[in-house]
Amino acid sequence: MKEGPDIARIASLVGDPARANMLTALMDGGALTASELALEAGVSLPTASSHLAKLMDGRLLTVASQGRHRYYALAGTEVAAMIEAISGVAAHSGPQRARPGPRDKSMREARVCYDHLAGDHAVAMFDRFVAEEIIVQNDDTVRLGPAGAGFFAARGIDTSGLGAARRPMCRACLDWSVRRAHLAGSLGTAILDKIIAEKWARRPAGSRVVEFTPPGKRAFEKAFLA
Amino acid sequence: MKEGPDIARIASLVGDPARANMLTALMDGGALTASELALEAGVSLPTASSHLAKLMDGRLLTVASQGRHRYYALAGTEVAAMIEAISGVAAHSGPQRARPGPRDKSMREARVCYDHLAGDHAVAMFDRFVAEEIIVQNDDTVRLGPAGAGFFAARGIDTSGLGAARRPMCRACLDWSVRRAHLAGSLGTAILDKIIAEKWARRPAGSRVVEFTPPGKRAFEKAFLA
DNA sequence: TCCATGGTTCGATGGTAATCGAAGCGTTCT
DNA sequence: AGAACGCTTCGATTACCATCGAACCATGGA
Structure with missing residues (x-):
């Protein structure tokens, strides 16, 4: 008790x-x-x-x-993380909706998770970051790895100021569609910001979906998944 | 929607x-x-x-x-992670759970926590055990200390057989009324059993409250808190 | 000053679900 | 076999809370 x-x-x-x-x-x-x-x-x-x-x-x-x-x-992010966690459990418990609608498909591919990117692309990116030691994962805490600062600087993201705020720069966020981690925290926000700023993708109003344009998708993959 | x-x-x-x-x-x-x-x-x-x-x-x-x-x-771990996330939000949401009802007073003093004693008396006892090295606490795991076996033997509790079962003999259990630890595990059970066997206290049916009799309380304090 | 619009409060209603006693199964021990 | 124990199911009761219409407050514009 x-x-x-x-x-x-x-x-x-x-x-x-x-x-x-x-x-x-x-x-x-x-x-x-x-x-x-x-x-x-x-x-x-x-x-x-x-x-x-x-x-x-x-x-x-x-x-x-x-x-x-x-x-x-x-x-705040804590509340968003809680909702994601509940979604994760619900996705594997609920009355498995037999036919994932077309809307769900784009949600699985890429969507916004409060302030960062989630979905297949985000998971793939996370995996690549770990493999290349751009980030280092210990359990559920994540730090910038040896190759990290240079990698992001080359892509126009300055990581020096990100750790300063009270908010952690890196955080692992569990995905509900796939059962894997993706990158949250202020670094995750910076990446999403860049995707929008470069017009690689746009966000239809009133939805969490992130719609990549064909050239935008190629540019994103070249920059972060190559 | x-x-x-x-x-x-x-x-x-x-x-x-x-x-x-x-x-x-x-x-x-x-x-x-x-x-x-x-x-x-x-x-x-x-x-x-x-x-x-x-x-x-x-x-x-x-x-x-x-x-x-x-x-x-x-x-699974997903469910546990969800509970953790909710707990995080709940803790951050403010400790406005000040509900010291009249019925809760006896609960605060002494109550049963599944199979062992909890409440003010249990916390005091735990603190004394630690101070006298009757038990030794490492984080949340607890072992019998150097003075332990003799102490309990003198009070009619045989500790030699308690460790044998799959169930741990000592465990720290966090109290909700006070925010401190008390003793759980089979040793905690043995102590509660002794309190009841000696008729120092009785348990009203259908409640977790443990009601000490005045002489029983003195005897208990002399035995375990002196 | 007088409307129009966005939001909240109030009061009454209904549906949902938590709760427990008693009874029903199934397992273990003597 | 029979008793004791652990657990589940059933049925009836009760308390809570989501819901909406209507009235009420506040802000902005004419």
Whole structure:
């Protein structure tokens, strides 16, 4: 009987379908208004408001008031990591949806995991980084390896400033589609930023999918997977 | 809007306090029987059985039948990682769990933690054992110290046979009321057995509370806390 | 000042699920 | 064989909470 933190309270917050939908809708790291979230969750506005209040009370969300709009967002990477972890378990437990729809296919390939890239490409990239000792993995903590700083500098990503913030530069994040790790942390964010900045891929609004253009995909593979 | 794995289903499984307690009790990677888990969760056996069926249905647990016992364990590291992630958020979400109810007072003082004593008295006893080198603590593993065998022999507890079983003799168990360790394992069981056998205290049915009689309390303190 | 719009609060309702006692199986021990 | 034990199933009860309509508050614009 070792009652640590109140895990049931947090889990039950995620356990309601409406709230779960809201949280997954925010997994792209963006911020949405209350009415958008109501639509996303498929409930009326009062109901959504009640749910949002509960999520705020549990400190899973932050809110920013802008004029008469209130923008809700995930409270931080910890919350996002929790959602991913739950998704991972759910993916292997749920009523295995017989036919992975076309939407799921692009999600498997490449999607946004709060603030970094996830999916097949991200996993492949992670594996290559480990193989080349660009990063070094110990259990679930990850550090920059001997070949790391030079590798990223050659691709226009400066790693010297990334470790400074309180946020860890590297973190392993478990994928729910594949059962393997990909790169999170501020370095993962920097890579995603570069992909978007170079216009290798674009992000359709209201979705976590990351759509690579054909030349963009080749450029990405050449830069990070070659 | 309904895309990705059914995260709400899994989260709601963890969202029930009884089930959450069961899962955290299994977080050490061990396996427990249904009745042990019922005690751990603080619910009756039928209720526990129902919860276990649900957890099995969600593939969060595995079961191994051995004779008339059924040993339940976490389904894998993914599930454990999920619990960890939720715990992280819950801990970060703030320690507003200040709920010192009137009924909880006796629970804080002395209660049964599955098969051993927990609460203030148990923590005090543990501290004294460590100070006198009756037991030696390394992180969360605990062994009998140099003064141990003699100490317990003088109080009618034979420690020679306790280590033999597959079950560890000493184990540190973290207390939720105080945030400190107390003694679990077969030695902890033996001490609780002695308290009951000597009629120093009695256990009201259907509760984890351990009620010391005034003379019993003095005797206990003289024997183990003096 | 008066509407229109985005959000929250209130009150009543309904459905869902947690809970336990009692009874039913299956296994082990004597 | 019979008793004891571990566990599950069944049925009825109860408590909680998600839900929505309507009223209410706040902000922005005319």
